[in-house]
Amino acid sequence: MLGDVSVCKIFTFDSAHQLVGHKGKCSNLHGHTYKLEVVLKGKPSTEAGHSDEGFVVDFSDIKAIVQQSLVDRLDHAFLAMGNEPVLEALQNSGSKVALLGFRTTAENMSAYMAYQLKQASLPLYSVKLWETPTSWAEVMAADIPEDGPAYRLHGGCDCE
Numbered sequence: 001m002l003g004d005v006s007v008c009k010i011f012t013f014d015s016a017h018q019l020v021g022h023k024g025k026c027s028n029l030h031g032h033t034y035k036l037e038v039v040l041k042g043k044p045s046t047e048a049g050h051s052d053e054g055f056v057v058d059f060s061d062i063k064a065i066v067q068q069s070l071v072d073r074l075d076h077a078f079l080a081m082g083n084e085p086v087l088e089a090l091q092n093s094g095s096k097v098a099l100l101g102f103r104t105t106a107e108n109m110s111a112y113m114a115y116q117l118k119q120a121s122l123p124l125y126s127v128k129l130w131e132t133p134t135s136w137a138e139v140m141a142a143d144i145p146e147d148g149p150a151y152r153l154h155g156g157c158d159c160e
């Protein structure tokens with residue numbers, strides 16, 4: 001009998017953000033092509049003749065859930081904590097904004113994403129978010145508190 005197997009689906013999305021108070025260049029409004037690696041872990045289905053036989057989770061189902069719960073709202077959006085001077089102008093101009101409420105570091109973003117996917121009842125193992133080709137943050141599902149990650153929140157957010 002086969003034991004646990006890890007499967008991974010990779011996504012990319014383009015977003016802008018600004019780290020207010022950063023000591024360096026990231027205090028400027030700037031963008032990234034983020035790469036998101038979603039790793040699930042479980043036993044492949046043994047249901048003979050079923051569409052999912054031999055799958056931990058069908059890659060196409062992972063894609064649909066991650067697209068709908070994360071990528072669609074983050075792609076080509078301004079990822080906002082809520083304290084960015086440019087935020088009001090973007091909102092008033094009808095630009096796409098994802099008001100997350102927390103500082104949009106790779107660490108916080110990956111924790112947020114891992115929590116959202118865990119809530120979606122996926123057998124999540126980890127989320128790795130590449131912010132640049134040389135920088136990533138990773139959160140293990142087992143390390144997410146039941147009531148979600150703790151951030152320093154700013155204002156309201158549209159993240160629920």
Ligand SMILES: Nc1nc2c(c(=O)[nH]1)N=C([C@H](O)[C@H](O)COP(=O)(O)OP(=O)(O)OP(=O)(O)O)CN2
Nearest residue numbers: 019022026032104105106107131132133134135137
């Ligand atoms: N621990 C963290 N440090 C930094 C974050 C972060 O989210 N977590 N974010 C930034 C900036 O937003 C931006 O991502 C700059 O990252 P950096 O790796 O410094 O980008 P470079 O373009 O300079 O990458 P190189 O490959 O070194 O050219 C800053 N820090």
Ligand SMILES: [Zn+2]
Nearest residue numbers: 017026030032
């Ligand atoms: Zn950045």
